[in-house]
Amino acid sequence: xxxxxxxxxxxxxxxxxxxxxxxxxxxxxxxxxxxxxxxxxxxxxxxxxxxxxxxxxxxxxxxxxxxxxxxxxxxxxxxxxxxxxxxxxxxxxxxxxxxxxxxxxxxxxxxxxxxxxxxxxxxxxxxxxxxxxxxxxxxxxxxxxxxxxxxxxxxxxxxxxxxxxxxxxxxxxxxxxxxxxxxxxxxxxxxxxx
Amino acid sequence: xxxxxxxxxxxxxxxxxxxxxxxxxxxxxxxxxxxxxxxxxxxxxxxxxxxxxxxxxxxxxxxxxxxxxxxxxxxxxxxxxxxxxxxxxxxxxxxxxxxxxxxxxxxxxxxxxxxxxxxxxxxxxxxxxxxxxxxxxxxxxxxxxxxxxxxxxxxxxxxxxxxxxxxxxxxxxxxxxxxxxxxxxxxxxxxxxx
Amino acid sequence: xxxxxxxxxxxxxxxxxxxxxxxxxxxxxxxxxxxxxxxxxxxxxxxxxxxxxxxxxxxxxxxxxxxxxxxxxxxxxxxxxxxxxxxxxxxxxxxxxxxxxxxxxxxxxxxxxxxxxxxxxxxxxxxxxxxxxxxxxxxxxxxxxxxxxxxxxxxxxxxxxxxxxxxxxxxxxxxxxxxxxxxxxxxxxxxxxx
Amino acid sequence: xxxxxxxxxxxxxxxxxxxxxxxxxxxxxxxxxxxxxxxxxxxxxxxxxxxxxxxxxxxxxxxxxxxxxxxxxxxxxxxxxxxxxxxxxxxxxxxxxxxxxxxxxxxxxxxxxxxxxxxxxxxxxxxxxxxxxxxxxxxxxxxxxxxxxxxxxxxxxxxxxxxxxxxxxxxxxxxxxxxxxxxxxxxxxxxxxx
DNA sequence: AAGTAATCGAGACGGTACGTCCGGTCTTCCT
DNA sequence: AGGAAGACCGGACGTACCGTCTCGATTACTT
Numbered sequence: 001x002x003x004x005x006x007x008x009x010x011x012x013x014x015x016x017x018x019x020x021x022x023x024x025x026x027x028x029x030x031x032x033x034x035x036x037x038x039x040x041x042x043x044x045x046x047x048x049x050x051x052x053x054x055x056x057x058x059x060x061x062x063x064x065x066x067x068x069x070x071x072x073x074x075x076x077x078x079x080x081x082x083x084x085x086x087x088x089x090x091x092x093x094x095x096x097x098x099x100x101x102x103x104x105x106x107x108x109x110x111x112x113x114x115x116x117x118x119x120x121x122x123x124x125x126x127x128x129x130x131x132x133x134x135x136x137x138x139x140x141x142x143x144x145x146x147x148x149x150x151x152x153x154x155x156x157x158x159x160x161x162x163x164x165x166x167x168x169x170x171x172x173x174x175x176x177x178x179x180x181x182x183x184x185x186x187x188x189x190x191x192x193x194x
Numbered sequence: 195x196x197x198x199x200x201x202x203x204x205x206x207x208x209x210x211x212x213x214x215x216x217x218x219x220x221x222x223x224x225x226x227x228x229x230x231x232x233x234x235x236x237x238x239x240x241x242x243x244x245x246x247x248x249x250x251x252x253x254x255x256x257x258x259x260x261x262x263x264x265x266x267x268x269x270x271x272x273x274x275x276x277x278x279x280x281x282x283x284x285x286x287x288x289x290x291x292x293x294x295x296x297x298x299x300x301x302x303x304x305x306x307x308x309x310x311x312x313x314x315x316x317x318x319x320x321x322x323x324x325x326x327x328x329x330x331x332x333x334x335x336x337x338x339x340x341x342x343x344x345x346x347x348x349x350x351x352x353x354x355x356x357x358x359x360x361x362x363x364x365x366x367x368x369x370x371x372x373x374x375x376x377x378x379x380x381x382x383x384x385x386x387x388x
Numbered sequence: 389x390x391x392x393x394x395x396x397x398x399x400x401x402x403x404x405x406x407x408x409x410x411x412x413x414x415x416x417x418x419x420x421x422x423x424x425x426x427x428x429x430x431x432x433x434x435x436x437x438x439x440x441x442x443x444x445x446x447x448x449x450x451x452x453x454x455x456x457x458x459x460x461x462x463x464x465x466x467x468x469x470x471x472x473x474x475x476x477x478x479x480x481x482x483x484x485x486x487x488x489x490x491x492x493x494x495x496x497x498x499x500x501x502x503x504x505x506x507x508x509x510x511x512x513x514x515x516x517x518x519x520x521x522x523x524x525x526x527x528x529x530x531x532x533x534x535x536x537x538x539x540x541x542x543x544x545x546x547x548x549x550x551x552x553x554x555x556x557x558x559x560x561x562x563x564x565x566x567x568x569x570x571x572x573x574x575x576x577x578x579x580x581x582x
Numbered sequence: 583x584x585x586x587x588x589x590x591x592x593x594x595x596x597x598x599x600x601x602x603x604x605x606x607x608x609x610x611x612x613x614x615x616x617x618x619x620x621x622x623x624x625x626x627x628x629x630x631x632x633x634x635x636x637x638x639x640x641x642x643x644x645x646x647x648x649x650x651x652x653x654x655x656x657x658x659x660x661x662x663x664x665x666x667x668x669x670x671x672x673x674x675x676x677x678x679x680x681x682x683x684x685x686x687x688x689x690x691x692x693x694x695x696x697x698x699x700x701x702x703x704x705x706x707x708x709x710x711x712x713x714x715x716x717x718x719x720x721x722x723x724x725x726x727x728x729x730x731x732x733x734x735x736x737x738x739x740x741x742x743x744x745x746x747x748x749x750x751x752x753x754x755x756x757x758x759x760x761x762x763x764x765x766x767x768x769x770x771x772x773x774x775x776x
Numbered sequence: 777a778a779g780t781a782a783t784c785g786a787g788a789c790g791g792t793a794c795g796t797c798c799g800g801t802c803t804t805c806c807t
Numbered sequence: 808a809g810g811a812a813g814a815c816c817g818g819a820c821g822t823a824c825c826g827t828c829t830c831g832a833t834t835a836c837t838t
Contacts, residue, residue, distance in 0.1 A: 559706060578773020
């Protein structure tokens, strides 16, 4: 009846969880994914390997968790009244972050996820989805205001805007310069206005 | 005139090169990147590990080389006279390929490249650049014909078209369905026509 | 009193230790030192290489350990009352052993120790020293009985007796025949009696 | 008639032979046997590996050859008229040499020979035998002069004198100090005089 | 002068073992 | 029931030498 069925035995150590995330974040920042081995994380956190395995299925999972915990930068969307403005500002924030350490690490995380389906799932849930949902709000708002056509394929539209950033981040065939958001927004919106 | 500078010593074994690429391609196809270990490649090719290391710096490099060798599908661009047609057809060919084994492997290759700058370089040179250059030809042709504005940022434009495919391939937040090319081309061209 | 300082963690596997020694001894007997590679020992013992490295620093160390374990022939010294008899009998036992497989292996072990100081140390502690100490007892007993002069340099004396056996074993310039002990004892004792 | 049957083809390069011996000796002196790899010798000599293999069967063979070439110290036996004097002086010369680099290397050579019968053979021929024969001369001379008994087992006698030096060199259970020759000669001769 | 034959340099090759690293799993005791 | 400690098996890493092999280039003696 009582939902919170009190579990027997020693409860999970919150201290251990924090220590693991902290250790992983540090390793991640100055050594990239390569440095985030279960061995190293456990050692640095002063925790046994088994404990890490108990709560995270793989080193990738620890890394994503630590990353999201460490870079939990607010997904700021101001409402300027102009959808172009809103999108452009948000993209600039993201681009600025991706120009630094956070970008290199995100690239490695997505990279790692390509050979670990579970990690891809986690990455989507913890990083991608929240951002896309926030963007969707902006776009719906713009449609209501009549700034955008109502028949747009919003998923494809968002990909046109954001995928180039991730693509350049990962392939580095072109630089991630500051006017890129403006260009992308301009070109994408040109055919999307009502 | 150009004396072919005959190098001393035993010449490189073409047989070994072929065997390695073949072995790597096979391993890649039925096992993904995880199966492409230097050890396995060498064993399967009937070649010593040292020989592999001699000509390829890393397992990633072997894999990319083998991939490009194996999937050297022609980058077909018909000239239909209509830029939208041309782009859409090419994208469909690519999308079809990426829906199968080749897509999963490409995702892993890009993934691997995130923790190996040399590999990223190779991937750009061997896979990305040739395709972008072919696309550039199409776009320039369209501009000359007056189908596209002349002041477009072509690099950004190409990213708007192709990055979504790679992005969906890697994140799998949305399916790679067959009408995606049409949608992307339509939305992107809407604001790009003269 | 001395609390046996219970160490934390999983205790060392006695099973693994035995298996390694057994495997090494077998390899040693039918293949000599050349067959005792860390790889082969580990494989034959059904143990991981790391485990072997954990407890033995080198293949030489494993070999010596296995040798002493395998050929832990009693260092029998009967007390016949006559020092010449005692020495001669002991030397004959040793010579008989060295005429077979054990001799060839011991030669290889000493050989290996020439390029591995740690191994030389081990060899001295595990093989040479116990035998020399047993011999010292016999000599001291003889001195007390008045069978030998008290001012002998016992270390040099023991070398005169035993070094020729090892020397012939290693150089094979002369055979290790059964009357050698008698000759050596006779000549050495001739000038050593009181 | 002319014994030196002139062989066709390019004659062996004396330059290469010298270069190999020189290179091997240098490597031997500052790096021991471990440094004398076929690879290193060839590289240092500016000679191809095949050339080395052509004239020496193994690295051990090169090393012994280089050693004997480098340390071709005269086997001096003065004839003082007293056999004890003669032996002791010769042993002191040898002991002095063995206290330095030459000793360590000789130990390694004998060590190496334990797993290479061909090398043992070479070592005997090039190093041991000449010295034993010179010693035999001294002993025969002493017998003629009536300083030694005629029924001695000379081979065993020589072993009693010299084996301890090699034994201590290799096992290092006791130091190779300067008064050792005197002790050995005294004890050995005590029972060997007429 | 042309032919023959052995040698030489360079260096690629298949192979074996090295010593290390990490991933996961296990066993033991402590809390 | 956790958790810390740490030993364990397995697999791959990248490297070092081994001994063999193909090359083209030399260097003599033989016709």
